[in-house]
Amino acid sequence: MMDLGGKVALVTGGNGGIGLAMAGALADAGATLALVGRNADKTEAAAASLAREGAPAPLALTGDMTEEQGVAAAVARVAAQFGGLDILVNNAGVNDRKLPQDYTLPEWNALIAGNLTSAFLVSKAAYPLMAARGGGKIVNIGSIMSIFGSPMSAPYAAAKGGLVQMTKALATAWAGDNIQVNAILPGWIDTDMTVTAREQVPGLNDRVLARTPAGRWGRPADLGGAALFLCAPASDFVTGIALPVDGGYSCAA
Structure with a gap:
């Protein structure tokens, strides 16, 4: 139920941090991987670290996922290289912390684009490829700021909250396509x-x-299991959920 052999996965922002950790979990489960990031050298190094014996070499792509042309080019390259797409992890994101009154409109727009619009554009581009394969998995990486207010991250929190609602909308729209x-x-x-x-x-x-029942900060590897579950056959009847992976932070009084 957790086997991803024969599946093609694209991870945006997969060249470091939790993106790389989740990509590693998918690679260990047998997925063929493509990573996309803005830093070409970092993405190439990340892709090389994910190589697994007997599996196709991971594909490293450079692109801006807030631009339709860049998104289209990246998804087309994955399809041309591997013959299709089964899994998408929308992990690319940015933040810039300051009080709400200190953001300029261009800064606000850039944070909404980087955290929300990018995920929509890549999901939209991935949809026909997944539908053609008879189904697929999309995992959007939000934040506990989707739940809580933050005085220093208004546009980031707004975008991540929107990402949860977009997840529900896409889940209902595309359920008929499996x-x-x-x-x-x-x-x-x-x-x-x-x-x-x-x-x-x-x-x-x-x-x-003080607030986290687990008593520690999370590690990127802590996201691997959740990502694998939501990308694997084990979650074929799970859609539209927002799963906190936070050591109990969101349920603590």
Whole structure:
């Protein structure tokens, strides 16, 4: 039920952090992988690290997933290289922390595009390929900021909240094509992005540890199992959910 042999997976933002960890879980389960990121050298190195004996070499792509042409080119390359697409993990995302009144309109638009519009564009491009294969899996990577308010991340939180609602909409729209669409909401995970958060937000580390029942920050590898489940046959009757992976942060009083 967790075997991805013969499946082709595209992971956006898959060249580091939780994206790379989730891609590794898919590779270990037998998936053929394509990664897309903005940093060509970083993406090439990530793809090389995911090579598995007996499996096709992972494909490293460079592109901006907020631009339709870049999205179309990336998805077309995956289809040409591997013959189709079965799995999409929309992990690409950006953040810029400041108080709401300090954002300019271009900054707001860039954060909405980078975290929400990009996932829509890639999902839309992936849809006909998955429908042609008789089904597929889309996993959108949200955030616990989809649930909670954050004074320092208004556009990021708005985009991630929108991503959850988009997940539900796509799940209902494409269920008839046997495409399951779900979201993962990572909690406080120890990545480059959250290192910056700890530098910018005084006391954040202590507050996270105090509230998280698991008593620690998450690690990128903690996302691998959830991603694998939502990309595998085990979740064929699961669609439209938003699954927190947060060590209990979202359920703690």
